[in-house]
Amino acid sequence: MHTSGIKRPVAASLAALTLVITAACAGSGGGGATPSPDGSVTPTTSAARADVLAVKIDNVAPARPPTGLENADLVYVEQVEAGLSRILAAYSSDVPSVIGPVRSARETDLELLRQFDKPTLAYSGAQSRLLPSIEAAPLDPLPPSKAPNAYFRSPDRAAPHNLYLRPEKIPHDSTDVNAAEDIGLRFAAAPAGGTPVDERTVAYPSARFTFTWSADSGRWLIGMDGSPARTASGERLGTANVLLQNVDVHPSRFRDRGGNTTPFTETVGSGSARVLRDGTAYDVSWERDTAASATEFTTNDGKPMTFADGQIWIVFVPK
Numbered sequence: 001m002h003t004s005g006i007k008r009p010v011a012a013s014l015a016a017l018t019l020v021i022t023a024a025c026a027g028s029g030g031g032g033a034t035p036s037p038d039g040s041v042t043p044t045t046s047a048a049r050a051d052v053l054a055v056k057i058d059n060v061a062p063a064r065p066p067t068g069l070e071n072a073d074l075v076y077v078e079q080v081e082a083g084l085s086r087i088l089a090a091y092s093s094d095v096p097s098v099i100g101p102v103r104s105a106r107e108t109d110l111e112l113l114r115q116f117d118k119p120t121l122a123y124s125g126a127q128s129r130l131l132p133s134i135e136a137a138p139l140d141p142l143p144p145s146k147a148p149n150a151y152f153r154s155p156d157r158a159a160p161h162n163l164y165l166r167p168e169k170i171p172h173d174s175t176d177v178n179a180a181e182d183i184g185l186r187f188a189a190a191p192a193g194g195t196p197v198d199e200r201t202v203a204y205p206s207a208r209f210t211f212t213w214s215a216d217s218g219r220w221l222i223g224m225d226g227s228p229a230r231t232a233s234g235e236r237l238g239t240a241n242v243l244l245q246n247v248d249v250h251p252s253r254f255r256d257r258g259g260n261t262t263p264f265t266e267t268v269g270s271g272s273a274r275v276l277r278d279g280t281a282y283d284v285s286w287e288r289d290t291a292a293s294a295t296e297f298t299t300n301d302g303k304p305m306t307f308a309d310g311q312i313w314i315v316f317v318p319k
Helices: 014-027 107-115 131-136
Strands: 032-035 041-044 053-057 074-079 085-091 120-122 140-142 151-153 163-165 199-204 207-214 219-224 241-247 249-255 261-265 269-277 280-288 296-298 312-318
Touching: 053 107, 074 261, 085 107, 107 131, 107 261, 199 241, 199 312
Parallel strands: 053 120, 074 312, 120 140, 241 312
Antiparallel strands: 032 041, 053 085, 074 085, 151 163, 199 207, 207 219, 241 269, 249 261, 269 280, 280 296
């Protein structure tokens, strides 16, 4: 995203100049140096952080297939008005040239994105009563009104399912950091135990997601509303991991234009979840103490759950 340099007065002595250079390096996120009590300088390194671009993506039938969804590090699925669903995709390690269709933000997104360090949220708009909350949230809101050159309407679809984002116009580039790892999720060998499973389905009142294990491709193939989900290039949409997180969902104070109440998904708290990886299901627990903390997923023996290399879909399942 946008970076700014650190300007400091140039000292006359070589020692002062050294401190200036090392302080500037530390401020820019690279290797730096820390003065010791005796005046010596000890080299230090700073861990890279994800630069997260979160995009609200439309996934009703007229909006399919999505563009760029297969490149996301994390894909969140949440229930919205009238029992439908909406996707929030988080990008950092691999940001595609086009993402969409882009749709409107929800209150749930604001609390969910607190796990990341000031992410950018790309969305088509929001209910007027929610706008003050978006502006006050610790994120960089990016509707078309703030970056008109980064969005375009495709002539291949009818509005409102035809709004797309060009991340390079923000600008927002790929990083070497996976957004999942940035919030503490670990990619490693599978834990012991688990139960072999071929398929799992999550149903909302007006939406359904099916995840079917494909040993040939080593992925969970995704179905939406009973039909195979595909990418914009026609390939089957699949993921290495599926996390079915049991949550409380209750009515919020917001409504859509049709008068339907907007659900709010509680992502702070604790509960049970099921992780699908490598054709196996694992029962885990989840806990998130505050909105500013990341969600922890642990196995029955209290160890952090590990995930297979690749994308993670987190589907919020109403209790």
